[in-house]
Amino acid sequence: MKIFRITLLLLLICSTSFAVAEAKAAKKPLIVFVTGDHEYSSELTMPLIAAELEKHYGMQTVVLKASPDQNAEENIPGLEILKKADVAVFFLRWRRLPAEQVKYIEDYLRSGKPVMGFRTSSHAFNYPAGHPLEKWNDFGEFALNAPPGWEKKGNHTHYGHLSTTEVSVIPAEVNKPILTGVKGPFTVPSWLYRVLPDYPVKGSTWLLMGHAINPDKPATDQPVAWMGNNSFGGKVFMTTLGHPQDFEAEPFQRLVINAIHWAAGKPVPREWKGRITMNIQYDQHPQPVKP
Structure with a gap:
């Protein structure tokens, strides 16, 4: 009888452990997109990525937008x-959020959870000198392994609004799961951002390289996507691409979907569900535009 009870107890423990593991595997990751930029229509592109994640890839999403x-x-x-987020995806540009809102972002970063960033998130904040939140102007560096702010360290600028970018996969990284199905070269409308020589921060893994076409000044090739860990220990994926028509390029679409899975700790999809219909036109908003 004693052996029977022990056996039954072991079966119950195994059954419970399996059920917990199964429930954990079935949990849908919550991906939170934080948008707010003057130029690249992230308030339109990110909801389409979010819808794709929900429809085909078993994830929950929330898209936050600047108001009004x-x-x-x-x-x-x-x-x-x-x-509650499992992954935070930022597409911001020159925000000056109040301290109570920044606190939610700070708490998330300090938790060491994964972070993703697009293009102008390298200069997500733009507080005036002496402001209590001025340190957040360096968000690109401490959160995304990117240059801190615009036209600051590393001469973070671009090669002109009339240029485009040819993107290629860095050969040494071609077998990384995050690059599954990402074939190059391909050309995107984004004018190439300059991040070298000091960024991405040491320890980042470069994934894609950009070559400026028709630059307005002598240009050198620059990394346009990288991965690693940020200063809080969280996984980070950053790309300096993000023009709305960049998202028409299927290799870029696939990289974004792969990166979100990687950040969420999920296997990168072996099966691609097909091109995402975007059709968001570039409409430069009436704001002073540098980057």
């Missing part, structure tokens, strides 16, 4: 959802 519109620099409602 993309040009509003001081308010992104709903940031408290970051408390």
